[in-house]
Amino acid sequence: MILLTNIFIIIMLISNIMMFLSIILSKKSFMDREKCSPFECGFDPKSSARIPFSLHFFLITVIFLIFDVEIALIFPIIPLYKLVNFIFWTKISFFFILILLIGLYHEWNQNMLNWTN
């Protein structure tokens, strides 16, 4: 773990140095008003960029959260097969995946996965 931390620090240093180097080396011009404004095909930006976004993205994220928790619950069955009773392991993993599958079909049936209503 200490080794991994050290490697992480080295990689962090390398990438920070690369970014810093580009800032030092790069060409500088005067602060141009057009250059510093957000790119909008040559116009001045009309609206603020901090706009509310479509609810679908949020709903997709909620569904992802559910499935990701389920995946996190699936993963332990791999090391577990050496530790627990084999019959129980079989039953548990089968029923867990079946519940996941039925949950997916249920969400499909309830039109949660549709992008447009």
Next chain:
Amino acid sequence: MFMNDIYMIFLGLLILIIGILVGVAYLTLLERKVLGYIQIRKGPNKVGFMGILQPFSDAIKLFTKEQTYPNFSNYLSYYFSPILSFILSLMIWLLIPYYFNMISFNLGILFFLCCTSLGVYTVMVAGWSSNSNYALLGGLRAVAQTISYEVSLALILMSSIIMIMDFNLMMFFVYQNYVWFIILMFPLSLCWMSSSLAETNRTPFDFAEGESELVSGFNIEYSSGGFALIFLAEYSSILFMSLLFILMYMGGFSLSIIFYLKLVFIFFLFIWVRGTLPRYRYDKLMYLAWKSYLPISLNFLLFFLGFKILLL
């Protein structure tokens, strides 16, 4: 002695990082050449000898361009998100199964999933903090797309983990002595291929940087070093995805030269897809993830679990 091992690990790490950077540079050259020949023109063929030094000239050009300082942007997160994405993609590369002089992860697949899921944040922060409408839209699309494909990616991964019953990436080689998993689970390997295309925002699914709609997507405000780091991070994660494909499905013994030839072939497939296919539609992309890949991977997971239980 023990300290020598640590020195050798750091030396190996340095060689690995340099190898990744040079490899990514030459992969961009390969991509430009291949795309050129697909579109019946020559790619870069002037710099150095037949364009061999082209990536280095590109890198020098990128790093000497001006770094913009967008007004009203959240500058700290704008500055640090490319660095973070580069760090993450280099950390993923620690998983490459060296048999000596590198860390051997017992839970390597969990490490891989952690790093790829953290990669979403950098795209999101890069898109949000640069305060541009295009960047915000690109970031939103990238987040929804990457998140949805991550579920199917993890489940496809799960069924090949069930075949080896271990999280260590080196075990894939042991279990593929007789038959490659691409023959055992062909549909799943195709699913994995397109899921990794979508996960790395490659062309048929490149909604995060859709060239014709959002000018450059989430990285529109990035100019010199930041853009270079984002670019390096994306290409090295693509390269890692192809490495994982080779490891999982095509019998990865990472000390042989054939392994790396296969890796370049898979990367060539990525480029080929980019040169051939038009962009998909966004809602169809979501349907593809949630309504085809997820049920298919779950059903195959059940199937292979039953097969493994019969064998155990």
Next chain:
Amino acid sequence: MEACQVARKQDLPPPGGYKPIPYKRVPAKTLFSGYTMFAGYFGITAFAMYLYSLNYKQILRDQIEMRSAKMAIYPMLLAERDRAYLKQLRKNRDAEAELMKDVPGWEVGTYYGEKVYKLLPPDTLVEPIFHEYYAHSRSWEWFQRAYLKLRS
């Protein structure tokens, strides 16, 4: 005016007009029908499963062999570990005798002839604590054990 006198060739269609544009759709050749592909897929998967099961049995045999080899070698490893440990203890005792030979009335392993553990029988092996074990070795060895081996 003279420039206009040069004979020019106007871009015209070739005699007989252009060829018709081939806009008709050319469907890809179907080498296998769907049923054949399904049957082939099932056959190939079944064959691959058979090969996988052979490989899996091989791996199980290898694992059993490795486990029995480990069990066979384990007593020797334990003996080697104990031997190294006792060697270090003897080195500590000799170093202490060498160090304290000028002090009158000092007996090795005791405090001026007074036993450290009074209730233990005289032949008991009292395991030294961590720092005492590395007391007479170089500090590098202690550092290596404490900071590199045990914490990495």
